[in-house]
Amino acid sequence: MFNSASNYADSVDLVMLIIVGISIVLLLGITIAMIYFVFRYNRKKHPVAEQIHGNVLLEIIWIVVPTIIVIVMFWYGFEGYQKLRADVDNAYEVKVFAFMWGWNFEYPNGKTSDTLYLPLSKKTKLILTSRDVNHSFYVPAFRLKEDVIGGKNHFMILTPKTTGVYDIACAEYCGLNHSKMYTKLHIVEDHQFDQWVSKVDATQTKPVEEKK
Amino acid sequence: MADNAAVAGNGNYVDFYNYKGKYSGIAGWLLSVDHKRIGLMYLYSMVTFFLIGMTLGFFMRLELWSTGQDIMGPQTYNALFTLHGIIMIFLVIIPGIPAGFGNFFLPIQIGAEDVSFPKLNLTSWYLYTIGGLMAVVSLFVGGGPIDTGWTFYAPYSIRTGTEVILPLLAAFILGFSSILTGLNFVTTVHRLRAPGMSFFKMPLFVWSLYSTAWIQIIGTPVIGITIILVMLERAFGIGVFDPALGGDPILFQHLFWIYSHPAVYIMILPAMGVVSEIIPTFCRKTIFGYGAIAMSSLAIAFVGTLVWGHHMFTSGMSDEARWIYSFLTFIVALPSGVKIFNWVATMHKASIKPETPFLFVMAFIFLFSIGGLTGLVLGSLATDVHLHDTYFVVAHFHYVMFGGTIFIFFAGLHYWFPKMFGRMYNSKIANTALALMVVGFNMLYFTFFILGYLGMPRRYYDYLPEFQDLHRFATVGSWVMILGIIIMIVNLIVALRKGDKAPANPWGGMTLEWTVPSPPPLTNFTKIPTVKYGPYEYEHYEEVVNNEH
Numbered sequence: 179m180f181n182s183a184s185n186y187a188d189s190v191d192l193v194m195l196i197i198v199g200i201s202i203v204l205l206l207g208i209t210i211a212m213i214y215f216v217f218r219y220n221r222k223k224h225p226v227a228e229q230i231h232g233n234v235l236l237e238i239i240w241i242v243v244p245t246i247i248v249i250v251m252f253w254y255g256f257e258g259y260q261k262l263r264a265d266v267d268n269a270y271e272v273k274v275f276a277f278m279w280g281w282n283f284e285y286p287n288g289k290t291s292d293t294l295y296l297p298l299s300k301k302t303k304l305i306l307t308s309r310d311v312n313h314s315f316y317v318p319a320f321r322l323k324e325d326v327i328g329g330k331n332h333f334m335i336l337t338p339k340t341t342g343v344y345d346i347a348c349a350e351y352c353g354l355n356h357s358k359m360y361t362k363l364h365i366v367e368d369h370q371f372d373q374w375v376s377k378v379d380a381t382q383t384k385p386v387e388e389k390k
Numbered sequence: 391m392a393d394n395a396a397v398a399g400n401g402n403y404v405d406f407y408n409y410k411g412k413y414s415g416i417a418g419w420l421l422s423v424d425h426k427r428i429g430l431m432y433l434y435s436m437v438t439f440f441l442i443g444m445t446l447g448f449f450m451r452l453e454l455w456s457t458g459q460d461i462m463g464p465q466t467y468n469a470l471f472t473l474h475g476i477i478m479i480f481l482v483i484i485p486g487i488p489a490g491f492g493n494f495f496l497p498i499q500i501g502a503e504d505v506s507f508p509k510l511n512l513t514s515w516y517l518y519t520i521g522g523l524m525a526v527v528s529l530f531v532g533g534g535p536i537d538t539g540w541t542f543y544a545p546y547s548i549r550t551g552t553e554v555i556l557p558l559l560a561a562f563i564l565g566f567s568s569i570l571t572g573l574n575f576v577t578t579v580h581r582l583r584a585p586g587m588s589f590f591k592m593p594l595f596v597w598s599l600y601s602t603a604w605i606q607i608i609g610t611p612v613i614g615i616t617i618i619l620v621m622l623e624r625a626f627g628i629g630v631f632d633p634a635l636g637g638d639p640i641l642f643q644h645l646f647w648i649y650s651h652p653a654v655y656i657m658i659l660p661a662m663g664v665v666s667e668i669i670p671t672f673c674r675k676t677i678f679g680y681g682a683i684a685m686s687s688l689a690i691a692f693v694g695t696l697v698w699g700h701h702m703f704t705s706g707m708s709d710e711a712r713w714i715y716s717f718l719t720f721i722v723a724l725p726s727g728v729k730i731f732n733w734v735a736t737m738h739k740a741s742i743k744p745e746t747p748f749l750f751v752m753a754f755i756f757l758f759s760i761g762g763l764t765g766l767v768l769g770s771l772a773t774d775v776h777l778h779d780t781y782f783v784v785a786h787f788h789y790v791m792f793g794g795t796i797f798i799f800f801a802g803l804h805y806w807f808p809k810m811f812g813r814m815y816n817s818k819i820a821n822t823a824l825a826l827m828v829v830g831f832n833m834l835y836f837t838f839f840i841l842g843y844l845g846m847p848r849r850y851y852d853y854l855p856e857f858q859d860l861h862r863f864a865t866v867g868s869w870v871m872i873l874g875i876i877i878m879i880v881n882l883i884v885a886l887r888k889g890d891k892a893p894a895n896p897w898g899g900m901t902l903e904w905t906v907p908s909p910p911p912l913t914n915f916t917k918i919p920t921v922k923y924g925p926y927e928y929e930h931y932e933e934v935v936n937n938e939h
Contacts, residue, residue: 205756216752353468
C-alpha cells in the first residue's frame with residue numbers, strides 16, 4: 179500500500195486487506211439494509227408494523243458466523259507476528275537507546291551512531307532500552323513498533339528485503355519534543371555496511387552522555 | 391434557561407420546574423434531591439464541558455494546519471490534547487448518558503418516584519462538580535497545565551514539571567461520583583421497580599444502565615488506587631512505577647487499563663441502551679431480540695473486563711499475553727455485533743417515521759459500525775503493532791466514542807427534549823445540523839485512518855511534510871462538523887425559549903416516561919403504575935398509553 183521494506187511488512191498489508199475487505203462487506207450490508215428498510219417500511223407506505231419479537235435461528239446465525247469470521251481474522255493477525263517474534267536465533271544484535279528526545283545505536287564492536295545502519299542480508303535483533311521515560315521505536319516501513327522502557331530490554335526483529343532509507347519515529351508520548359524524535363534507518367549492501375561499521379574512531383566508541 | 395423552559399401545567403398538575411419546595415430560585419436546584427433536577431444539572435454541566443473540549447480540539451486542528459509552528463508552541467499543544475482527553479472522557483463521556491439521562495429517566499422508566507438514595511445522588515453531583523472545578527483550577531497552579539496525556543503514563547507523569555497531583559485528585563473525586571451513582575442505580579433497579587415490572591420487562595435503557603453500574607462499582611476503585619500510587623510516587627518517591635527508583639512502568643499500564651478499558655464500555659453501553667429505546671419508538675414495533683440485546687450488555691460488561699491488554703500489545707508483555715488478549719478482543723466484538731444486527735432487524739417490516747432522533751441513530755449505526763470494524767483491525771496482532779499509537783487509533787476511538795456515545799447523547803437530547811423541557815424543537819434545522827456533523831465528522835476522522843496507516847504517530851505537535859495535505863483536509867472537516875454542532879445547540883436553545891408546547895407523547899413511545907405529562911410532575915406518577923407488558927410490545931400500544939395512567 180505504501181513503501182514496504184520487508185516481506186513481513188507485505189504480510190501485514192495482506193492481513194489489513196483481508197480484515198478491511200470483510201469489514202467493508204459487513205458495513206455495506208448493515209448500511210444498505212438499514213437505508214432500504216427506512217424507505218421500504220416508511221410509515222407512509224407501511225402504516226402498520228408487524229410485531230416480530232425475534233428469531234432464535236437468526237440470533238444463532240449472527241453469533242456463529244461472526245465468531246468464525248473473527249477467529250479467521252485473529253489467526254491471520256497472530257500467525258505471522260508470532261513467527262517473526264519467535265525466530266530470534268543467529269541474529270545480528272544492535273542496542274538501541276532512547277532518550278528525551280533522540281536515539282542512540284550501539285553496534286557489537288562498540289561503534290555508536292544516531293542514525294541506524296543495517297546490512298541488507300542479515301536478520302537484525304534490536305535490543306531496546308530507555309534512558310528515561312517511555313518511548314516507542316516505530317519503523318512504519320517495516321510495520322513494526324515496540325515500546326522502549328527504562329529497566330527493560332524489549333526486542334524487535336528486522337529482516338529487510340531492499341536497500342533504502344526509512345523513517346524511525348517515537349510512538350509513545352514522551353514530552354515536549356516527542357514529535358521531533360525522528361531519525362533514519364539506512365538499509366545498505368553488506369559490504370557497505372561492513373565498511374561503515376568498521377570505521378570506529380575514538381570519539382564514537384564512548385557511550386553517549388545520558389541526557390535529561 | 392430552566393425558568394423559560396418551565397411551562398406551567400398542561401392540565402391540573404404542577405410540573406417539577408414549578409413545584410414549590412423548601413428552597414426556591416437557584417437553591418431550589420443546588421439543594422434539590424429530585425432526580426430530574428439533578429439529571430438536568432448534570433446535562434447542563436456536560437454540554438458546557440463538551441463545548442470546552444470541542445474548542446480545545448478546534449485549536450489543535452488549527453495548529454496542525456501546516457508543519458512547524460502555526461499558532462502555539464509544543465508545550466501548549468501537549469497541554470491541549472491532555473485537557474481535551476481528560477475533559478471529554480472524565481467529564482463528558484463517562485458520566486454523560488448515565489448521570490444525565492439515567493438520572494432523569496431511570497426512575498420514571500421503572501415506575502419509581504425517585505432513585506433509592508436521593509441525597510447520595512445530590513452528593514454525587516457535588517463530587518462531580520468539585521472534580522470538574524479542581525481540574526479547571528489545576529491549569530493555573532504549580533507548574534501549569536498538565537501535559538501527560540489523559541493516560542498519565544508513568545514515569546513521565548512522575549517526572550514532568552507540570553501540575554499533575556491536582557488533576558489526578560480531580561479524577562479520583564470524579565471516580566467516587568461515578569461509583570456512588572452506580573451504587574444508586576443498582577439499588578434502584580433492584581428495589582424500586584413498579585409492580586409487574588420484572589427484570590425482563592425493563593426497558594433496555596435500564597438494562598444498559600444496570601450493566602454499566604456494575605462496571606462502575608467494580609472497576610473504578612482500581613483507577614482510584616492507581617491514581618493514589620502516582621500521587622504518592624510524585625510526592626514521596628515510593629518507587630512503584632519509575633524505573634529509576636526501582637519501579638515498573640508496565641505495572642502502571644496494567645493498573646490503568648484494568649479500569650480504563652472497562653470504562654470504554656461504561657461509555658458505550660448506556661448509549662446502546664438509548665438506541666434500543668429510540669428504534670422501537672420510531673418503528674412502532676417491538677424490538678427484535680429483546681433477550682439477546684439485554685444479555686449482550688451483560689456479556690460486554692463481563693468480557694470487557696478481560697481485554698485491557700490490547701492497549702499494551704507493544705508495551706513489552708510476553709508474546710503469550712499478546713495473543714491471548716488479541717483473541718479475547720475479537721470475542722468482545724461479538725455481542726456488539728449482535729446488538730447491531732438486532733437493531734437493523736427491528737427495522738424490518740416496521741412502520742418507520744424517520745424523525746430527528748431516529749436519523750441520529752442511523753448516523754450512529756453507520757459511524758459506530760466503522761468504529762467497531764476498525765477495532766478488529768486493532769485487535770489483530772500484526773496490524774495493531776503497526777497502527778498502535780498512530781492516528782488510526784485516534785480515528786477508531788473517535789468513531790466509537792464520538793460517533794457512538796456523543797452522537798447518541800445528541801440523539802437522546804432530541805428524543806427526550808420534549809419530555810424534559812415540555813417544548814418541541816425545529817426538526818428541519820436539527821436534521822440539517824446532523825447532516826453537517828456527519829459530513830464533517832467523516833472528513834475529519836476518516837482521514838485519520840489513512841494518516842495512521844501511512845505511519846503518522848499520535849500526540850504529535852509537528853509532522854513530516856508528506857502528511858500536510860491530509861491534515862489540512864481533516865482540519866477543514868473539523869470546521870464543517872463544529873458548524874453543525876453549533877447549529878444544533880442554537881436550535882435547541884431557541885426551542886427552550888420559543889418552542890411549541892410538547893404533548894405527553896410526541897413520538898408514540900411505549901415506555902413509562904411517555905405516560906406521564908411533559909415535563910413530569912415532582913413525583914413522576916400520580917399513581918404508581920402496574921406493568922403488564924414488555925416495554926416495546928406495540929401490539930398493546932393503545933391499552934398501555936391510553937389506559938394505564
